Amino acid sequence: MKVLVTGGAGYIGSVTAKALEEAGHVPVILDSLLTGPQVFVRDRVFYEGEIADRPLLARIVEEHTDLDATIHMAARIVVPESVALPYEYYRDNVAKSLELFDQLERLGKPRVLFSSSASLYAVKPDFEVTEEDALAPGSPYARTKRMMEQVLEDMAVATELRAIILRYFNPIGSDPDLESGIYAKEPSHVLGQLVMAARGQKDAFTITGTDNPTRDGTGLRDYIHVWDVARAHVRAVEQFDEVIAAAAAPSVTMNIGTGSGVTVRELVAAFERVFGHEVPVREAPSRPGDVPGAFANVDKVHRLLGWRSELSLEEAIASALAWGEKRQEILGYE
Numbered sequence: 001m002k003v004l005v006t007g008g009a010g011y012i013g014s015v016t017a018k019a020l021e022e023a024g025h026v027p028v029i030l031d032s033l034l035t036g037p038q039v040f041v042r043d044r045v046f047y048e049g050e051i052a053d054r055p056l057l058a059r060i061v062e063e064h065t066d067l068d069a070t071i072h073m074a075a076r077i078v079v080p081e082s083v084a085l086p087y088e089y090y091r092d093n094v095a096k097s098l099e100l101f102d103q104l105e106r107l108g109k110p111r112v113l114f115s116s117s118a119s120l121y122a123v124k125p126d127f128e129v130t131e132e133d134a135l136a137p138g139s140p141y142a143r144t145k146r147m148m149e150q151v152l153e154d155m156a157v158a159t160e161l162r163a164i165i166l167r168y169f170n171p172i173g174s175d176p177d178l179e180s181g182i183y184a185k186e187p188s189h190v191l192g193q194l195v196m197a198a199r200g201q202k203d204a205f206t207i208t209g210t211d212n213p214t215r216d217g218t219g220l221r222d223y224i225h226v227w228d229v230a231r232a233h234v235r236a237v238e239q240f241d242e243v244i245a246a247a248a249a250p251s252v253t254m255n256i257g258t259g260s261g262v263t264v265r266e267l268v269a270a271f272e273r274v275f276g277h278e279v280p281v282r283e284a285p286s287r288p289g290d291v292p293g294a295f296a297n298v299d300k301v302h303r304l305l306g307w308r309s310e311l312s313l314e315e316a317i318a319s320a321l322a323w324g325e326k327r328q329e330i331l332g333y334e
Contacts, residue, residue: 001025002066003237004109006051006100007074008044009036012115012171012226014180016071017044019230023238028064030056031074034092039330040180052096054103061107069111069237070104072097075144078188079119082141083288093144098151105161111240112161113233114152117145118169118222118257121294123213127220127261130297131167131253138291149253156250163250164236164243169222169257169296171229173316174323181226181323183331190264191223191317194271195324198279205279207264209286214293218264219286222257222295225311225319232256235307243304257296258309267313274317 003020007013008029013036017027021044029046038046045064049056051074061067075093076082082089101112121129122136137143152163172191174181182192197205207218214220236243243252262270272278301307327333 001068001237002028002064004028004030004060004064004067004070006030006070006072007036009033009038009040010073011036011180011182012229013073014040015175015226016073016230016233018175018177018179019227019234020237023234025234025237028060028067030060035184037183037331040183042179050096052099054099057100057103058107061109067109069113069240070109071113071115071233071237072100073115075115077141079139079141079290080188080287082139082144086140089140089144094147097148101151101155101161105155105159110159110161111237112152112163113236113240114148114163114165116149116165116167116253117142118167118255118294118296119291120146120167123292124294127214127294128297129255129294131255131300139288153251161250162240162244163252164240165251165253166232166236166256167253168229169224169255169294171226172223173225173227173311173319175230176227176319178319178323178326179330181320181327183327185333190221190267191271191320194268194279195320198271198275198277198321199324203280204282205268207268207281207283209290210283212286212292214263216263216265219290220261220263220293220295222260223262223267223313223316224256224258224309225316228309228311229256232301232305232307235305239305246304252304254301254304255296255298256301257298259296259298261293261295262313270313271317274314275321
């Protein structure tokens with residue numbers, strides 16, 4: 001198969017491109033390089049540009065008539081930034097994606113696999129959420145993801161477009177060969193922050209929010225190895241038509257997580273076990289847009305896709321630490 005990957009120079013996009021290759025498929029990368037580093041593209045087929053550039057999309061399809069599906073990962077993703085820059089988030093995540101979806105359908109490439117987010121879910125007392133549970137996106141970032149889900153759902157009813165929507169929980173770690181990982185100099189991801197504190201690049205790791213209604217007051221998340229997330233995308237494009245048929249609908253939404261929740265304090269403890277030393281920690285109030293958290297019920301993705309996560313929290317932490325040692329060699333900065 002040949003698969004267009006928007007945002008393929010990014011963290012999850014580059015790991016997914018590698019997973020596609022390892023499964024015998026060919027990723028075609030489209031990325032504006034707004035945030036993702038070009039070095040992550042490696043020697044893959046690459047187009048630098050905007051997802052809303054209709055002539056560019058037409059050229060990509062003309063040059064790759066055998067494209068089977070599009071994995072749409074290009075997006076701004078930082079919650080506090082979305083609170084400060086809502087226009088940029090709605091423009092880049094929503095308006096540009098509208099152009100992408102419409103053009104793909106017009107070009108006869110209607111299969112879209114969309115990267116959504118577990119940040120959409122309303123808080124539940126037991127924190128376990130199914131795809132049918134109530135939604136309450138708490139930030140402009142999360143609202144852009146929900147809007148794009150609704151766009152896909154509506155377009156799939158009205159046109160030939162078909163959509164599989166994957167609601168990620170919290171991807172962590174790096175690819176197995178340490179060729180890509182978290183690239184921001186100051187990562188917003190919790191594990192990236194922990195690695196920086198462990199390596200002395202920060203004076204402490206900050207736990208933001210200690211008064212959540214969780215078992216220890218800190219936020220609860222479903223931390224999943226990014227390689228498992230990438231494998232889910234491979235399985236979804238390979239079985240795209242079968243999943244749509246089994247769902248008996250033109251679009252289908254599935255959770256991608258481990259099926260268990262870990263608090264930030266528990267994550268720190270697991271990190272220290274893998275790292276072998278304590279990490280300096282301080283506490284701070286929750287940030288704008290933060291939510292107490294959730295973990296995935298994964299029954300639906302197992303039933304429709306036959307997928308489950310395979311890698312442990314400790315394996316994800318170990319790969320993140322290894323990437324922390326490797327990233328300067330690849331990116332040119334720590």
